[in-house]
Amino acid sequence: MVVDGVSKRFRLYHERNQSLKATVMRKRRSVVEEFWALRDVSLEIPAGITFGLVGENGSGKSTLMKCITKILRPDAGSVTVNGKASALLELGAGFHPELSGRENIFLNGSILGLSRKELDRRLDDIVDFAGLHQFIDQPVKNYSSGMYVRLGFSVAINVDPDVLLVDEVLAVGDEIFQRRCQEKFIDLKDAGKTIVLVTHDLAAVTNLCDEAACLENGRLKVVDSARRVVDQYMNSMQDEGPAVEHESNGDRWGSGEGRIEHAELLGADGAPVTRPRSGQALTFRFHYQLDQPIDRPVFGMAVHTLDGTYLTGPNTRYTDCVPDRLEGRGHVDLHLDRLLLLPGTYDLTAVIYDYSCVHPYDHRHRAFRFNVDPGELRETHGMVSLGGHWSGPLPTRPRHQSG
Amino acid sequence: MSSRQLMVNLTLRELRTKYKRTALGWAWSLLNPLAIMVIFTLVFRVFLKIEPPTGSPSGLKNFPLFLLCGLLPWTFLVNATNGSINSLVTNANLIKKSYFPRDLLVASQVVAWLISLAIEMSLLTLVFLIMGNFNLLYLPVVVLVMLALAVFLAGLSLALSAANVYFRDVQHFVGILFQIWFYLTPVLYPVSEVPDRARSLYGLNPMVGFVEAFRDCLYHVRLPSFARLGSLLLVSVFSFVVGLWVFNRMEGRLAEEL
């Protein structure tokens, strides 16, 4: 597949009332701002590889996918695809609620370019994969959203495309279905199909993709091996982030009797630090506010990497410093003699739970972000150090048998 | 190959869902024109005493039948055009998320309504046949005119539905246009009521030719002139070519404008 100098321009109407009056009055709908969602993107994706596409929200990934599938017409450049391309942009987009699952399979399949005969042949596979035997003759409006998505995925993947484009649909469905999808991808990959994968799950890019590209503001920034692109992408996010920890827009849940107000990083001298260094003594301080007395509250934190790997999750129960009852304002500290995280960007979660660690009063999931700079801990491989000491090397001496 | 398959499936979807969840189902497709016929007959024939023309050479003089010959093609026009205009908007999700020949959405609307028209026309023909007011030789002409009308409407619908995506005023504008167009078309009255002076201007309305052709075959039982048939075919092809051209020009940015 060759993408050659593709550019795509959108028009943004400040007042999006598409009306003749506006056109006539203002002549040529002049209050239009032009915006380049893609600028001169050239890519060559060899047949048979799995290609990842990363970039921030709004960088043009979906737009590029739509240009490849001809949904959008590029304003400059061209796209050449060898073979049939099928896009998993939105699952079940074309389903009609009043029609049965079976009727929708035929409709959706023919939109994806399958003939009646091919569809007849694949009907069983499609129904099997979606696991919807009993429901296949019911109108899809009676389906749960999970069933809906499964059917959509099943149709799209059974089109048997030469090129499969997947835009952030891997995150749908339950875990079992997600695993089935991943397996299906690996099958397709082994069968020599070309797959283009857009996802926020950077771990999936490194695991599944051979090559990858990174888009930034509609321009192609880098094309390289998947691992290197992901590394570079994470690095660039690091550079741009503010030096101090900041609140990212993570999820928050809990019953709310108590709240984590904010989190701080303190150095050995008790002063706040902006960028902790790897190997430095560090304190995580969490300020809490409990509106009513809480019995045996447990404070905890967690550290995630940006690609979602859960690194560690210490809490106050492990060290037996749980008060019988607590109310009001205050803070809890976690002291580290040495910060064992390697340089990089990490997300910090802060929580208050009940003693059983089942009921959350406040769970601020990946709510804070902080950078770790290189320091006296000089390791560079992996994400954490075990903090050990090497000794030796000691040559092995031949053993002498005693008497 | 597979786009023909898609065309069939889209049309089937239209037909299957049109009267889903209604108690009377497909009967509505006949009840609608019948209801309009009864109302118009009451208003124009019974209260306003409008005389239907006498069929020549058939000698028939019957207002409801006279009316239906024009009313059925007219409702086809309204339904097919409005259906097409809506179909691009209601299928926005499909257009934005997958690629397929988009003109098939319009084509399937026109074909679905053509099938309705064919059913209605068959029943009307049957009535004429029972009354002995029919010449089977003209049946192919009726079918030909119906097809020409469908091609004409396909062109009109392609242009209007694409334009409506860019300017949503089009659908409202079309509503008013149809009101005027209806009275400029000889549905409620015969062409002979139109003053001679205005006749040539009046004849520029393509629907005049279509309605007259149906009436010639069914009500009067005579062959429409070849000039009339020829001009209908010409107008259909012209409308289709222009409509397709407009649609293709606008199709490129359909997904982003919706």
Ligand SMILES: Nc1ncnc2c1ncn2[C@@H]1O[C@H](COP(=O)(O)OP(=O)(O)O)[C@@H](O)[C@H]1O
């Ligand atoms: N139909 C559209 N009209 C105007 N702007 C659009 C349209 N579709 C996308 N955009 C803009 O183009 C940019 C790229 O969008 P997109 O390709 O969806 O980004 P990504 O998938 O990388 O998050 C965004 O700024 C978005 O607002």
Ligand SMILES: [Mg+2]
């Ligand atoms: Mg996107």
